[in-house]
Amino acid sequence: MFSFLKLNRNIRSLRRYLNIVRVLSTYGFDHVLEMLGLSDMVARSKRMFRHDKADINRLTSAERMRLALEELGPTFIKLGQLLSTRPDIVPSAFVHEFEKLQDSVPSFCFIELKSQVERELCGSAETFYAEIDPISLAAASIAQVHRARLVSGEHVVIKVRRPGVVELVESDISGLMGLAHLAERHMPGSEIYDPVGVVREFARSIRREMDFTREGHTIEKFRDNFKGTPWMYFPRVYWNQSSRGVLTLEYVEGLKVSDLQSLDQAGLDRKLIARRGAAAFLEMVLNHGFFHGDPHPGNVLILPDNVICLLDYGIVGRLDDELKTFLSDILLAIVNRDMDEVVSLLLFAGDISDTLNVRSLKRDLANFIDSYYEIPLQEIEVGRMLLEFIEIITLYNIRIQPDLMLLTKSLIIIEGMGRNLDPEFNMVEHLTPFMQKAMRHKFSPRRISRDINSILLSYVNLARNLPRDLKEIVNRINRNKFKIDLEHRGLDKFTTDFDRSINRLSSSMILAALIIGSSIIMQTDKGPQLLGFPVLAFLGYTVAGFIGLWLVYAIIRSGRM
Template sequence: MIRPKLLLRLIHINWVLVFHGLDEIVLKTHLFRPVRYLAVFSPHFWLRNSSDSRGARIRRALEDLGPIYVKFGQALSTRRDLLPDDIADELVKLQDRVPPFSNELARSIIEKELGMSISDAFAEFDAEPLASASVAQVHTAVLHSGESVVVKVLRPDIEGRIRSDIGLLYELARFAERFWADARRLRPMDVVAEFERTTLDELDLVREAANAAKLRRNFENSDVIYIPEIHWPLTRRKVLVMERIHGIPVGNIDQLREGGADFKLLAERGVEIFFTQVFRDNFFHADMHPGNIFVDLPAKYIAVDFGIVGTLSLSDQHYLAENFLAFFNRDYRKVAEMHVESGWVSESTRIEEFESAIRSVCEPIFEKPLKDISFGQLLLRLFQTARRFDMHVQPQLVLLQKTLLNIEGLGRQLYPDLDLWQTAKPFLEKWFHERIGPKAKIDKLIKQFPDFAEQFPEIPSLIYKALDNAAHAKQHAEMQNRELMLLRQQMDNNHRRTVWAMLVSAAVISAAVLFQ
């Protein structure tokens, strides 16, 4: 049974939807229809601005519901191909224009975290936020050394609101597992657990700073992307200070066009950055919506907001790379075999049948530019195939899939004529050659040589110890065999004695009966 606290949260969610004029959503939820009729007794219901567009009403509802819902809106905002323009235009505002909290509250959080006054920490501090998002807001400042920086401040009481909504997600996942036939395959509890981990990690700004530092090292001196530098002395769990960057938001297409941006190169570099992070570094920025990406003209990316990052296990990384390459080569049988081998579909799946299903999904989109691919139709076919072959959701890949959706949506906006296949295939082929080619084997041997050299003097003693253990093991086995033989002989003797005793007893009883 659902707990009272979560029931109240569900009622509040429906109340917010009604308040913002999204009554039709509530009316479709039979349990909460009374909320629609109770709302008319609230003064706020009659004071609401009913002239707002549906996009504005959806955006404001998501803002009022909290950070998890804002993140959902951010993810949707990157998929203009799936949304009407009026809704997409409003959801874009969730990327960096969420209503901010007060300057006084921001200053008090900063001073409490740093243990010093704002004037001691900064030569200048702008009270007006530069940007405000679901989890934190950003102020500009100048250090006493003269460096321009941005100060990211966590929203007050954000953790409690997030935990409350995650609790609701767990409750919904439990209901799904009990009453939904597809729940075993979709693993809702595991997906919510993965979402909880990444979301709560985002609330630790020291962790985010460490993520930024690692990405900065990975792309040091890169011509394709720049990662700003962290100012560690003033970074705490709720406050992050880093170098201020200047660029054009990647979603501002008109401004990029006026500045002479190279859209084709930007789109190709976006694909390169994604595959480099996933396969070369195995450490990728997993929140790459347009609010977190800027452009240094003509074609260099600048990334911010590193709260959510992802990594893959070596086996998942290998299987993904093999699947991508097989797909680019139209080797659908290899794709089918890899899915079975990795355990993503059942071992009992017929390879030929699965191969045919994959071909029917992939062939219609192959070698087409992004603008000619109906992403909605593609998703529908993928979901149908997954359901038909009982494909289980892989929670560890959810972040990667989310990032891939963001990148693909961004590519559609920047350069719809991008040929994703020809852009990505050379990178993967190069990665495979470097990873498993002859040179890779030699490099691995050279890398392991110091360890081998260190252990080389111990090899004679290790061989002697192994032989000694083998000899003792043989002696021990022979001794056990002798003991087993003796035990068997003793059991045989006992068995014969028992049989003779039974025969003698039977003879005595028979004689007594006959001569009675």
């Protein structure tokens, strides 16, 4: 039984893999597929599916890729949205195009929703809910949201995972991982972008997003972090009515932060809301190291007394102490115009290419900082500044931690909301006290003592392990078991093409030999004859004809005349 299920899953993954190749070929990415060693699959797709590419060819590569992701469905739309936060590995034209991807799909029917709820909660829906609104509040690729009322009377919203979405996502991840491994094997320089690592990051992110119990615990962690902040509100999680595929939350009524007219009519203080929002976000980042990763206006409600309520906790970012220190240090170095410190921090924290031109990097960073030198602080957009900084270091193939990229994107959104609420909003003013606090913490006796202890412990471990490691190396050499693995990257395609060329050349030589030999036999009168000509000559010409037709067909199929 398990073998059958595994076989069925493999067949489904293969079918999906072939569909990915077909769609990419349809939108004009044949050259990429050929670089991945999928020339035969591309040729087969062209024979099976005829595409009119006149309209497609008028689009840019970024536009064609966005359309391909939309056609491939929810998983790939999520992937595009993730890549839109990674300008360090994706060209800016693609980043801007991927930002247009919309994660909205038609709602699935209420009967399916009710069945899904009962499967997840292991009981009748009526046991948990007095009523469920059949009209969804929102429908996305992974889940949809409905209003409901518990049997105990509380008004709630329920987030229900789409039926079959887990299987679809896992099948897509399998296909993506296969393409990522092909990219690492066949595309020179792909190690800079780490395609397998990107797919693993995406798989981890989307699997967490599909597990609603994680989202529930995330909400409670935010509530605990802001326990002493009365102007931050987080919806209650009803755990008895929640599972991995169903999340039941308190229904919160409020005004959208982007609805300025309603905020004014309700007598709310927009400037105070902007200040509180900035303070809350900076508190998440620089103090808690745990921040909301999707704070767009649709996920922010304003309650009476200028209280802020955040919604949708599926995407969150995390900064450990090392990353928080790096962020504080890099901002301080930029403000102090210390190019040597900026480059030193980048060399320490980023993935650096062996061909990095440090002098050129310093020049570009100096030009970047000079462009902000005479701009008043209240006019500086910290998020935009960080994004521009990242775009510069991306040109030098320096990769930054994904959570820092997510932070930059979120910071841009928060600043935009702040300026929309209050045209005089100044993020630098709110950031300054947090930076000062971070610097005091960094140079506090307790922190210095901890860092010294950590360094000493590392050296102690090194001294303890070094003799054993050296002994192991010497023993391996003595036993002739010391091995050095060499990996030739980017040669697989060359080897495949070279083998194909040799095979065709050998076939051509056999073809020529058959024609010449048959022609010589044709001049003799020996052996059995047919219509007055030697039978062996007829056979030679026939075999030569088949070989010739096969060669012509193979060349035409490859698309390379």
